[in-house]
Each structure stands twice: as C-alpha cells, then as structure tokens.
Amino acid sequence: MSARTETRVWAAQRASAAVLALCVAVHLATLIVAVHGGLSAAAILGRTRGSPAWAAFYTLFVVAVAIHAPLGLRTIAAEWLAWKSRTADIACTAVGIILLVLGIRAVVAVTL
Numbered sequence: 001m002s003a004r005t006e007t008r009v010w011a012a013q014r015a016s017a018a019v020l021a022l023c024v025a026v027h028l029a030t031l032i033v034a035v036h037g038g039l040s041a042a043a044i045l046g047r048t049r050g051s052p053a054w055a056a057f058y059t060l061f062v063v064a065v066a067i068h069a070p071l072g073l074r075t076i077a078a079e080w081l082a083w084k085s086r087t088a089d090i091a092c093t094a095v096g097i098i099l100l101v102l103g104i105r106a107v108v109a110v111t112l
Helices: 003-036 041-048 052-080 086-111
Strands: none
Touching: 003 041, 003 052, 041 086, 052 086
16 A cells, blocks of 8 residues: 555544544533433333434444444554454445444434
8 A cells, every 4th residue: 555545544543533522522421411310111112213413423323433443443454463454444344334334223223
C-alpha cells in the first residue's frame, strides 16, 4: 500500500476511535441513568422504538465499529502474523461488512 493510503487508513482508524469514544460514553451514561431510574429492559426498548434520534445514534455507533474494528484487525494481522497481502485486506473488509450488517440488524430491532 502506498504511504498516502496508509495515512488515510491511519486517519480513519483514529477518527473512528474518537466517534466510538463518544458513542460508548453516551451509551453507558444513558444505560446507567435508565437503570438507576428504575427502567426495565422492556421500558428502555419502549422508549427507543420509533425514535429517529436513537436510530441515528446507534447507526453512527455501528458504522464507527464497522470502520474501526477491521482496520485494527488489519494492523494486528500485519504486525503479529506478518499477513500483509491483499487477502488480509479482503478478510478484514469482510469482517467490517459482517459487523455492519449485524449491527444495522440490531439497530432496526431496537428502534423500529
């Protein structure tokens, strides 16, 4: 891969990490407040159903994971396994697609 492409991959990894940090903080804070407020899982799901805001938030969360995780796996595969070929890129891209599809399915289940 060219230095320019590697720089873009590095930037995408860092940007997705920043988005994930924010999403995790919001998610955990929301759950803590909800549980301390006495809400059950059913009550929480009742509040997320039909909410475009929660759908957008969790879609952003899923997209960030689908970008961040495969890039991290790619780096680990290159450093630990010396797997730097095109097949490594394809395998990591497949992981990202799987995470995206499964994550969007979860978002749909929770918000629609």
